[in-house]
Amino acid sequence: MDSADSLILEGAGDREALDHLFSVAYEELRRLAAGVRRRDPGATLSATTLVNEAWIKLARTPVVARASELHFKRIAARAMRQVLVTAARRRIAGKRGGTGSIRVTYDESLDSAAGSDAELVALDDALSELARMNPRQSLLVESRFFGGLEVPEVAALLGVSEATALRDWRAARAWLAAQVKRGAHGA
Amino acid sequence: MERNRWERLQALFHAASGMEATERGVFLRKACGEDAELLDDILAMIEEDRATSGLLDGRVEGLAARVLGEAVKEGQKVGPYRIERVLGEGGMGTVFLASRADLASVAAIKVLRDAWISPARRKRFAEEQRVLAQLNHPGIARLMDADTLADGTPYFVMEYVDGVPMDRYFAGGGRPIEERLRLFREVCEAVRYAHQHAVVHRDLKPSNILVDSRGAVKLLDFGIAKQAGEYEVAADLTRTGLRLLTPAYASPEQLRGERAGVQSDVYSLGVILYELLTGRLPFDMSKGSPVEALRKVSEREPVRPSLVARRVREKEGTGATDGAAWADLDVLCLKAVHKDLTQRYASVEALMRDVDHYLRREPLEARPDTLGYRLSKFVRRRRAEVAAAAVVAMTLAAMAGLFLVRLAGERNAALAEAARTQRVQRFMLNLFQGGDETAGPSKDLTVAMLVDRGSREARILDKDPAVQGELYQTLGGIYQKLGNLEKADILLRESLERRKSGRPAGRLETLVALGLLRVDQAKLDEAEKLVREALDGSRRELPPGHPVTALATDALGRVLEEKGDYEAAIPVLEEAVRLRSAPAVSRADLAASLYELSNAHFYAGHYAEAEELNQRVLSMNRELYGNQHPRVADCLVNLGAIQHDKGHYREAESYHRQALAITRAFYGEDHHRTASGMTMVARALVFQQRTGEAVEMLRQALAIQERVFGAVHPRVASALNELGNSAIRLKRYDEAKAAFRRVISIYREVYGGRHNLLGTGTSNLGSAHLAAGEYAEAERFFREAIAMFEQTQGPDHVNTGIARVKLGRTLLRQRKYTEAEVSTQTGYQILIQQVNPSASWLQSARADIAEIQAALGKAAR
Incomplete structure (x- = not known):
């Protein structure tokens, strides 16, 4: 985790709290993933709902008690990213030998999953560079x-106008996508 | 990349992205100069800017679905098992169906997914395993084995349950409520077992409950179960948060993130029950965020299940809903899902008890202990399984119609609401539980019809002797109150028969009731025998201070009083008063015993004691029942009688008229109590020489009494007695004599040869002869009366005195002056010693003495 991470997660406090936070984020993502796998659009929650739910579950815990709702969402987003x-x-490591146990995904999505893994790692790297x-x-x-x-x-959350946010998003998105393409192919 | 360079890159990107390709080429070459990398970056960005299917354009859940995989796959070997297929995905792990070729068996294997995510998850998984290991119950899926995969991923093996989730099992409806409840009860049983092992499930929902092909239930997924008392609150909260609750089944305290205890499981069970009964959830959680869910659960009240079920049935056209049965289900369900922990069932056991009560048609413990509720439940219980429900429905409907309350349909809501309703409740319960007091209008005939129906219904059922015994006692009591002594007798004897082998208190209670019925039937020896048997039994078989002992003591006092043995009755009633002065005893019971004691004192001629006690009871009763209650009327009657005996006839009339007004309004015109009240007023009128008014009232009263009690009854005698007195004043002597003869024969038949009332009747017959100038007959009857009074009330009693004065006058009329002087003087001395002797008799005695002495003096001269 880089310095920006620790800045963002400063409110999260001790290790146990972070552990907890990541567990929640994981559970939420699991739920989302299950909805997507069932190809049941009705059961699929939006990511927004997801973070809201995570916030409710964590609202009484020390991690979140001190944080504003927006701040929490920022923390939760970080946790989601971290989990994924x-x-x-880990999966990439497993494919390269790792523990030697059989790694499992859904057979039909094996290839796309492998692609996603590399892309996601590249995105993460690029995001970390963007943070600098x-x-x-x-x-x-x-x-x-x-x-x-x-x-x-x-x-x-960022204290800027929506126009500025959209402008920043556009540039960042374009740059990140370019980096992912380069990184994933290079990986 | 340096920060400045990134700023420059962005600026150029924004500037260039809006340009035409040629224009952009010129612009960028000029802007980037030698920096080929910068140019390359900008062009790549512009290219990506136009693309729409990049990673960042998708949704995170799609990414999650691709990235978060499973630790094992189909066909893989896990220990001795082979993974067959996914059974389900829980929060912590995935459950697979696995087969074991060597044993030809199957099992369910739960694998912790992505164990690396956090140490807490590993701990939780181990915890679930540990919890399961200690639970060994047919209603809970059993733990068989546990281990880790080669990569360290933990798993455990559970008994595989070949069943369907409970909600699917009941989907489509059609299964009877009783069946659903019995299955629900099995679920409760399993949860209770877990609670007994200090394990709280915390995620109970239909999908976690499987019903197998034999219809047995199995509880699954103790994934967020909690071992009570092992963790600190903070850790507990953390673990709750680890796992997404299912908001629809989670208790408000869980949604708030507070500690979840056994009552949280009770809540979830309540939601499950609600859904089982109605096919709907108490709150629709399908839309909106959990924040909204929490708000819904905290702020709204669930719609009563009965209403939901009715709507559903109407919508789907699947027949009618039995409203009466649903009222209890409403209470049961809503108490289980109460937001307030203090209002919710305190334990699964408490919830189960009420489920059992419901299945047995007993009153629920959850019910507010309203009288009307117990009554209607009592009536409903008679249904049992016979197809005679219609009778009960009619009974309830008729009562409901009668008192403008919809008892059958919405007892709960309707009965609890209005103050009027409460009056009705009290009226009905008292009617059904033997209290004579009522607080509603008189509709005796209608009630009699209902009770007739009820007792016919009761006869059909002979399954539970205890229920039958209680029922017969109650119905018998109603018949007695309604004056149908014959039917009361039959039912009370049947009740006794059924209660013989049950609780002693029940049997003894019926014995007392039967004894008091014998009083009404004027079979006093039998009454005393029964009540003494009950009293002896209660002293022998019941713990000291038991209410039935006080009841029997009080009853014995009444019987002795009815027999005219006032000196024996007084200490017994004083004992009853003492027993009922205990703080735990109701003031109403105490007032009733005090009332009887005052009566005994009155009949014994202790007017001061009687009046003091009566005033005390009057104020107690006004406090207890209000000013318009029959018990208040009873006190007024007594006070009137005391005034009457003191010779204060106007005051007596006033008391009696107040009493009559209450009685008439309460019981209606055609009731023996109204008749008695009329008799009292008439008596006071007679003594004020208002004979015409009196006779009219007495004739009406007599007709009522004969209708209610038959020809031979003390109440008929009492009415006849007053009528006879009035007839004398109207100089209709034959009518008077006929009346008194009937009085005497009634008393003789009822009381045998010895009773002060026999003396009264005989004395009055003498008076009729005296008035008619038939002195020989008059003398004979007066002498008989004096003997009777001396035997029963003593030589110094007012009645003895009056009879002596009367005899004296008869002798005077026969010119037997010497004998007359002795008799009249003796009588006068008796009367003058009384605190408030009967004024008219004192005056006539003085006049007679003067006349006798004049005659004697004349004779002496």
Whole structure:
């Protein structure tokens, strides 16, 4: 985790709290994933709902008690990103030999999953670089993509106008996509 | 990339992205100069800017679905098992069906997904395994084995349940409520077992409950179960948060993130029951966020299940809903899902008890202990399984119609609401539980019809002797109140028969009731025998201070009083008063015993004691029942009688008229109590020389009494007695004599040869002869009366005195002056010693003495 991460998660406190936070994020993503796998659009929650639910569940815990709702959403988005990226990195490691146990995905999505893993790792790397260049933009992308926040929410979170947020998003998105393409192919 | 360079890159990207290709080429070449990398970046960005299917354009859940995989796959070997297929995905892990070729068996294997995510998840998984390991119950899927995969992923093996989730099992409806409840009860049983092992499930929902092909239930997924008392609150909260609750089944306290205890499971069970009964959830959680869910659960009240079921049935056209049965289900369900923990069932056991009560048609513990509720439940219980439900429905409907309350349909809501309703409840319960007091209008005939129906119904059922015994006692009591002594007798004897082998208190209670019925039937020796048997039994078989002992003591006092043995009755009633002065005893019971004691004192001629006690009871009763209650009327009657005996006839009339007004309004015109009240007023009128008014009232009263009690009854005698007195005043001597003869024969038949009332009747017959100038007959009857009074009330009693004065006058009329002087003087001395002797008799005694002495003096001269 880089310095920006620790900045974002400063409110999260001790290790146990972080552990908890990631567990919740994981559960939420699991639920989303299950909905997608069932190809049941009705059962699929939006990422926004997801973060809301996570917030409710965590609202009484020390992690979140001190945080504003927006701040929490920022934290939750970070946790989502972290979970997904870690899963992807582990799987890539597993494919390269790793523990030697059989790695399993759904057979029909094996290829796309492998592609996703590499892309996600590349995105994560690029986001970390973006955070060094412009932490605000990195946050913007993280919150909007991983946390499912709407543009007005993100603008409020970052303390900028919606027009500025949209402008920042456009540039960041274009750059990140270019980086992912390069990185994933290079990986 | 440096921050400045990124700013420059962005600026150029924004500037260039809006340009035409040629224009852009010129612009960028000029802007980037030698920096080919910068140009490359900008062009790549512009290309991506136009694309729409990049990673960031998708949704995160799609990514999650691709990235978060499973630890095992179909066909893989896990220990001795082969993974067959996914059974379900829980929060913590995925459950697979696995087969074991060597044993030809199947099992369910739960694998912790992505164990690496956090140490807490591993701990939770181990915890579930540990919890399951200690639970060994047919209603809970059993733990068989546990291990880790080669990569360290933990798993455990459970008994495989070949069943369908409970909601699917009941989907489509059609199964009877009783069946659904019995299955629900099995679920409760399993949860209770877990609670007994200090395990709270915390995620109970129909999809976690399987019903197998034999119809047995199995509880699954203790994934977020909690071992009570092992963790601190903070850790507990953390673990709750680890797992997404199912908002629809989660208790408000769980949704708020508070600690979840056994009552949270009770709540979830309540939601499950609600859904089982109605096919709907108490709150629709399908839309909106959990924030809204929490708001819904905290702020709204669920619609009563009965209403939902009715709507559903109407909508689907699947027949009618039995409203009466649903009222209890409403209470049961809503108490289980109560937001307020103090109002919710305190334990699964408490919930189960009420389910059992419902299935047995007993009153629920959840019910507010309203009288009307117990009554209607009592009536309903008679249904049992016979197809005679219609009778009960009619009974309830008729009562409901009668008192403008819809008892059958919405007892709960309707009965609880209005103050009027409460009056009705009290009226009905008292009617059904033997209290004579009522607080509603008189509709005796209608009630009699209902009770007739009820007792016919009761006869059909002979399954539970205890229920039957209680029922017969109650119905017998109603018949007695309604004056149908014959039917009361039959039912009370049947009740006794059924209660013989049950609880002693029940049997003894019926014995007392039967004894008091014998009083009404004027079979006093038998009454005393029964009541003494009950009293002896209660002292022998019941713990000290048991209410039935007080009841029997009080009853014995009444019987002795009815027999005219007032000196024996007084200490017995004083004992009853003492027993009922205990703080736990109701004031109403105490007032009733005090009332009887005051009566005994009155009949014994202790007017001061009687009046003091009566005033005390009057104020108690006004407090207890209000001013318009029959018990208040009873006190007024007594006070009137005391005034009468003191010779204060106007005051007596006033008390009696107040009493009559209450009685008439309460019981209606055609009731023996109204008749008695009329008799009392008439008596006071007679003594004020208002004979015409009196006779008219007495004739009406007599007709009522004969209708209610038959020809031979003390109440008929009492009415005849007053009528006779009035007839004398109207100089209709034959009518008077006929009346008194009937009085005497009734008393003789009822009381045998010895009773002060026999003396009264005989004395009055003498008076009729005296007035008619038939002195020989008069003398004979007076002498008989004096003997009777001396035997029963003592030589110094007012009645003895009056009879002596009367005899004296008869002798005077026969010119037997010496004998007359002795008799009249003796009588006068008796009367003058009384605190408030009967004024008219004192005056006539003085006049007679003067006349006798004048005659004697004349003779001496």
